[in-house]
Amino acid sequence: MSTSIDVLGIGNAIVDTLARAEDDELHRAGLRKGAMQLVDEARAAEIYAGMGPTTVVSGGSAANTLTGVAGFGLSAAFIGKVKDDDAGREFAHDIRSAGVAFDTPFASDGAATARCLVLVTPDGQRTMNTYLGACQALGPDDVDERLASAAKILYLEGYLWDPPAAKEAFLKAAKASRAAGRRVALSLSDAFCVDRYRGEFLQLVRDRLVDIVFANESELHSLYETADFETALRALAGEQNLLGVVTRSEKGVVVVEGETKVAVPAYPVEQVVDTTGAGDLFAAGFLAGLARGLPHAGSASLGALAAAEIISHVGARPQKDLLQLARDHGLFA
Amino acid sequence: MSTSIDVLGIGNAIVDTLARAEDDELHRAGLRKGAMQLVDEARAAEIYAGMGPTTVVSGGSAANTLTGVAGFGLSAAFIGKVKDDDAGREFAHDIRSAGVAFDTPFASDGAATARCLVLVTPDGQRTMNTYLGACQALGPDDVDERLASAAKILYLEGYLWDPPAAKEAFLKAAKASRAAGRRVALSLSDAFCVDRYRGEFLQLVRDRLVDIVFANESELHSLYETADFETALRALAGEQNLLGVVTRSEKGVVVVEGETKVAVPAYPVEQVVDTTGAGDLFAAGFLAGLARGLPHAGSASLGALAAAEIISHVGARPQKDLLQLARDHGLFA
Numbered sequence: 001m002s003t004s005i006d007v008l009g010i011g012n013a014i015v016d017t018l019a020r021a022e023d024d025e026l027h028r029a030g031l032r033k034g035a036m037q038l039v040d041e042a043r044a045a046e047i048y049a050g051m052g053p054t055t056v057v058s059g060g061s062a063a064n065t066l067t068g069v070a071g072f073g074l075s076a077a078f079i080g081k082v083k084d085d086d087a088g089r090e091f092a093h094d095i096r097s098a099g100v101a102f103d104t105p106f107a108s109d110g111a112a113t114a115r116c117l118v119l120v121t122p123d124g125q126r127t128m129n130t131y132l133g134a135c136q137a138l139g140p141d142d143v144d145e146r147l148a149s150a151a152k153i154l155y156l157e158g159y160l161w162d163p164p165a166a167k168e169a170f171l172k173a174a175k176a177s178r179a180a181g182r183r184v185a186l187s188l189s190d191a192f193c194v195d196r197y198r199g200e201f202l203q204l205v206r207d208r209l210v211d212i213v214f215a216n217e218s219e220l221h222s223l224y225e226t227a228d229f230e231t232a233l234r235a236l237a238g239e240q241n242l243l244g245v246v247t248r249s250e251k252g253v254v255v256v257e258g259e260t261k262v263a264v265p266a267y268p269v270e271q272v273v274d275t276t277g278a279g280d281l282f283a284a285g286f287l288a289g290l291a292r293g294l295p296h297a298g299s300a301s302l303g304a305l306a307a308a309e310i311i312s313h314v315g316a317r318p319q320k321d322l323l324q325l326a327r328d329h330g331l332f333a
Numbered sequence: 334m335s336t337s338i339d340v341l342g343i344g345n346a347i348v349d350t351l352a353r354a355e356d357d358e359l360h361r362a363g364l365r366k367g368a369m370q371l372v373d374e375a376r377a378a379e380i381y382a383g384m385g386p387t388t389v390v391s392g393g394s395a396a397n398t399l400t401g402v403a404g405f406g407l408s409a410a411f412i413g414k415v416k417d418d419d420a421g422r423e424f425a426h427d428i429r430s431a432g433v434a435f436d437t438p439f440a441s442d443g444a445a446t447a448r449c450l451v452l453v454t455p456d457g458q459r460t461m462n463t464y465l466g467a468c469q470a471l472g473p474d475d476v477d478e479r480l481a482s483a484a485k486i487l488y489l490e491g492y493l494w495d496p497p498a499a500k501e502a503f504l505k506a507a508k509a510s511r512a513a514g515r516r517v518a519l520s521l522s523d524a525f526c527v528d529r530y531r532g533e534f535l536q537l538v539r540d541r542l543v544d545i546v547f548a549n550e551s552e553l554h555s556l557y558e559t560a561d562f563e564t565a566l567r568a569l570a571g572e573q574n575l576l577g578v579v580t581r582s583e584k585g586v587v588v589v590e591g592e593t594k595v596a597v598p599a600y601p602v603e604q605v606v607d608t609t610g611a612g613d614l615f616a617a618g619f620l621a622g623l624a625r626g627l628p629h630a631g632s633a634s635l636g637a638l639a640a641a642e643i644i645s646h647v648g649a650r651p652q653k654d655l656l657q658l659a660r661d662h663g664l665f666a
Contacts, residue, residue: 019430020652053400053427053650056389067386086419094386097352314647317386319353 005101006074006291008151010143010173011062012135012159012166013080013104014114015087018126018276018314019051021119026127031119036128036190038162039117044131047117057315058094059116061189062157064277064316068284068306070099071322072332074291077101077147079169081138087113088134098317107137124272124311132163139165140172148173149180152291155283156210158189161197174209183290185212187283188219195222205239212243212290214283220246237261245300247282247307253300264300267308277316281306285322292332302331338434339407339624341484343476343506344395345468345492345499346413346437347447348420351459351609351647352384354452359460364452369461369523371495372450377464380450390648391427392449394522395490397610397649401617401639403432404655405665407624410434410480412502414471420446421467431650440470457605457644465496472498473505481506482513485624488616489543491522494530507542516623518545520616521552528555538572545576545623547616553579570594578633580615580640586633597633600641610649614639618655625665635664 026033029050039047063078070076078095082088084106091113095102111133119127138160148154154177160166174184186204188194194201201223204210213236221227224235236244237256244256252265285306289299309320326332359366362383372380396411403409411428415421417439424446428435444466452460471493481487487510493499507517519537521527527534534556537543546569554560557568569577570589577589585598618639622632642653659665 048426051426052430053391054423055648056423058386090387090389093381093384097385315388 004075005077005147005151007066007069007153007155007287008077008079008148009062009066009155010079010160010170011157012060012114012130012132012163013063013082013091014060014116014130014135015056015091016059016116016118016276016316017048017051017054017056018118018120018274019054021052021121023121025050026119026121031127031129033121033127034125035192036130036159039129039131041131044115044117044129047129051117051119055314057317058091059277059316060114061159061187061280062155063095064280065155065187065284065287066100067095067098067317068281068322069288071318072285072288072302072326073323074288077151079104079142081107081134081142082113083107083110083134085113087115094317104138104142107134110134110137118276120274120276120314124275126274126276135166136163137165138163138169140168143169143173145172145176148176149182151177152182153287154182154184155187155287156184157187158193158197158201161193161200171209174204178209183212184210185214185283185287186210187214187279188223191218191222194219198223198225205242208241211241212245214245214247214279214286216247216249216279245286247279253282253304255296255300257296262297262300264297264304267304269308269312272311274314275311277310278307280316281310281318298331302326305329305331337408338410338480338484340399340402340486340488340620341410341412341480342395342399342488343412343493343503344490345393345447345463345465345496346396346415346424347393347449347463347468348389348424349392349449349451349609349649350381350384350387350389351451351453351607352387354385354454356454358383359452359454364460364462366454366460367458368525369463369492372462372464374464377448377450377462380462384450384452388647390650391424392610392649394492394520394613395488396428397613398488398520398617398620399433400428400431400650401614401655402621404651405618405621405635405659406656407621410484412437412475414440414467414475415446416440416443416467418446420448427650437471437475440467443467443470451609453607453609453647457608459607459609468499469496470498471496471502473501476502476506478505478509481509482515484510485515486620487515487517488520488620489517490520491526491530491534494526494533504542507537511542516545517543518547518616518620519543520547520612521556524551524555527552531556531558538575541574544574545578547578547580547612547619549580549582549612578619580612586615586637588629588633590629595630595633597630597637600637602641602645605644607647608644610643611640613649614643614651631664635659638662638664
């Protein structure tokens with residue numbers, strides 16, 4: 001993998017363990033519905049013990065996105081750290097078999113491969129509990145600057161700010177990419193993640209290390225510390241040299257760039273089964289469109305299409321042929 | 334768990350790894366569509382390497398059945414052998430959290446927990462490749478005769494005839510159960526499994542160690558070595574003191590007992606996603622009805638309902654509340 005990469009992603013490499021749960025179970029377990037919480041191994045074991053029968057699938061926010069990018073027929077690569085254990089081998093198998101180049105060396109000792117315990121309530125909302133494990137071992141040595149500067153778009157998840165050395169990997173890749181005149185996209189990941197790193201995320205934008213930001217409404221509100229959507233959107237549009245992409249669930253998507261604003265509707269979904277990965281797959285479609293040179297409205301529609309596919313089943317990796325789906329909807333030639 | 338068990342199941346304790354596959358992929362990999370093949374570790378690794386992104390869920394034929402029995406609100410217990418590894422702990426967690434008593438000691442050394450690599454084709458058919466691993470360590474010591482004789486129904490899968498010591502466990506349990514005047518049900522499991530053990534399975538019936546047999550059409554044809562359904566059905570009905578339950582996919586179910594024959598239609602399914610577990614969940618519904626004292630037609634309808642639920646999603650463990658479903662369809666009070 002070298003000069004032909006469309007999108008390179010860096011993120012926490014995680015295996016998801018999903019189970020259905022009722023709202024009162026979340027409440028009893030002291031979990032914050034709809035959010036991602038970091039947990040240690042003991043707390044993870046405690047939550048797991050209380051969970052119903054599970055489905056185990058590869059996950060990780062940026063990793064999900066990159067499988068989507070590959071699913072749209074673009075060339076994709078991923079950097080992330082797993083351990084050489086069952087879950088780690090499963091992660092590597094799954095991302096490679098989805099067509100994503102993945103060459104980050106396995107950690108041979110230290111913590112186990114990261115796990116995210118996901119409780120899915122009857123409304124399709126997911127509540128996530130992440131044990132970071134081997135993700136903490138991702139560092140700048142895992143970033144090949146030639147690869148970062150060769151990819152048309154570098155995609156980074158805000159969650160990378162949690163494991164300390166991963167932040168260094170993030171910055172190394174972003175600098176190499178920007179120095180080569182490439183685009184760097186940041187997903188804000190989660191409103192509480194934004195709350196933890198608000199100043200640093202804004203600084204990345206203002207330092208022009210990041211020139212595309214993906215956010216959902218609650219992340220956007222958290223970024224600008226306002227409960228008013230229009231105020232927050234204006235603040236985002238007011239950032240210099242930034243393409244802002246805001247997802248609003250069933251209300252669709254708004255793309256802002258300075259004075260320009262484009263709104264695109266969501267695709268109707270028969271039944272929302274599990275929203276895990278909706279934002280990740282939206283980003284996949286948008287990035288695929290961007291890399292293919294589509295206008296922002298077309299890219300946003302591709303994103304909305306991929307999000308609609310992912311929320312109609314359990315798990316955050318696509319089960320349909322996204323390229324075919326895009327063609328069926330007239331979004332790709 | 335002692336005197337109040339409705340159904341006790343003994344089977345191979347397996348974790349399923351499922352991926353979608355096209356028909357020509359099966360062909361290229363030399364796999365026999367729709368069947369279960371035993372594979373060694375090296376062959377399993379080879380098949381896995383060629384599989385697409387996977388979903389990992391607990392499986393095992395009788396284990397699936399027992400989670401269904403518990404899902405219908407009956408008391409259920411399972412005996413099966415896993416190793417104390419990630420997959421084994423997952424199996425134990427999942428079956429217990431589904432409400433099934435599971436106390437078989439983990440194997441602390443030897444082969445890994447059994448895996449079944451399942452390739453699901455676009456028509457929803459599953460092609461299974463089983464690495465038996467720790468299942469080979471199940472033996473008569475794992476069977477508590479008091480438990481076997483206390484359960485209203487003992488349910489055994491034909492696949493148990495594959496690992497040699499499991500057969501001994503099967504016979505020990507069946508003898509204890511019959512001596513206590515209980516019912517013993519055998520699932521024929523798979524047409525090729527019947528082909529391997531035809532004489533022994535028929536002997537179990539003729540020795541009255543088994544008094545209920547579950548079969549699908551191809552298993553029934555294999556048992557009596559005839560391609561004619563009516564001939565095979567007559568042969569089954571002609572076995573002394575046997576309740577024969579034959580599932581015919583979309584053609585429904587036929588229950589025979591001597592001169593008596595009852596036919597029940599299948600439930601319509603909007604889209605067949607994955608037939609993995611259809612027979613297992615049919616058996617769950619039938620056994621639940623039998624344990625609750627329903628007439629055979631009602632038990633068969635409960636089975637058909639559970640089968641319809643399982644084939645409408647990926648994986649062989651129920652995702653809906655079966656008891657509620659049965660009530661909604663007027664099958665349970």
